[in-house]
Amino acid sequence: MSEIIKTEAVVLSKLNYGDTSSIVTLYTREQGKISVIIKGARRPSSKIGLLFDPVNHLQVILYSKATRDVQLVSNADLLNHFPHIREELDKLKYAYAVLELVKKLTPDHETNDKLFRGIIRILCLLDSSNEAPIINFLKFFLFFLTETGYQLQLKSCVSCGAEIINGTNVFYSMNKGLLCANCKNSFLDAALLKPELFELLKCLMRNEIRITANSELTSAALDFLEKYLKFHAADFGSIQSLKLF
Ligand SMILES: [Zn+2]
Numbered sequence: 001m002s003e004i005i006k007t008e009a010v011v012l013s014k015l016n017y018g019d020t021s022s023i024v025t026l027y028t029r030e031q032g033k034i035s036v037i038i039k040g041a042r043r044p045s046s047k048i049g050l051l052f053d054p055v056n057h058l059q060v061i062l063y064s065k066a067t068r069d070v071q072l073v074s075n076a077d078l079l080n081h082f083p084h085i086r087e088e089l090d091k092l093k094y095a096y097a098v099l100e101l102v103k104k105l106t107p108d109h110e111t112n113d114k115l116f117r118g119i120i121r122i123l124c125l126l127d128s129s130n131e132a133p134i135i136n137f138l139k140f141f142l143f144f145l146t147e148t149g150y151q152l153q154l155k156s157c158v159s160c161g162a163e164i165i166n167g168t169n170v171f172y173s174m175n176k177g178l179l180c181a182n183c184k185n186s187f188l189d190a191a192l193l194k195p196e197l198f199e200l201l202k203c204l205m206r207n208e209i210r211i212t213a214n215s216e217l218t219s220a221a222l223d224f225l226e227k228y229l230k231f232h233a234a235d236f237g238s239i240q241s242l243k244l245f
Contacts, residue, residue, distance in 0.1 A: 002065040005030055010119055011056045012103045024052045027102050032110040035070045048076045055095050056081050082127040089245050091126045094137040096241035098122055104236055105148050115147045134218045135211050138204050141225050150232045154202055159183035167198030174231040197221060
């Protein structure tokens with residue numbers, strides 16, 4: 001028995017399949033991450049084939065069968081194709097990085113409405129806000145870590161519990177977490193977390209608006225979060241989309 005499901009979806013990736021079809025990975029509101037086949041998607045006459053491009057926000061109707069790995073799409077409508085993201089390489093790069101994180105790190109069929117809304121929100125922000133795309137992406141990255149169970153903790157020393165109020169003399173061990181100056185010597189891999197990087201990460205976590213940071217500092221924040229994720233998620237390599245542009 002197949003079930004008919006109507007759901008919002010974001011297109012994460014698309015691959016050619018056979019002579020005319022496409023296999024598409026979607027992040028859906030109702031069913032989390034799923035794969036679908038769009039038969040005849042690459043035929044010029046296909047009305048829905050063109051809609052399934054990465055980044056697009058769609059309303060789709062699926063024939064879903066629990067016993068099948070790849071579901072069938074019966075219809076789709078475009079809700080948003082984020083035109084400004086497609087016009088600017090820097091926006092597109094971070095939009096693809098969002099899709100890559102979701103594709104690599106969310107399990108199949110696991111629904112998370114908050115994450116779905118967060119993905120739509122970051123795509124809308126990349127499309128229309130004046131804030132630097134990397135700042136919006138870093139905020140999403142921290143939100144995404146929390147939603148996928150890898151929350152970064154910058155409030156207190158993980159060893160003695162002392163509250164860390166400002167970023168002077170703060171250390172970080174990938175194995176252990178945040179450390180105060182008194183405790184850092186007990187952990188071999190503890191490295192100084194630069195005060196300005198600590199402050200930037202805190203501002204990003206608080207989702208402050210109009211964060212100003214130079215590109216060296218935002219790159220350091222991105223490196224730190226990638227390293228953190230790599231340490232905690234064993235098979236996550238690195239964000240390839242950021243290297244393609
Ligand atoms: Zn301590």
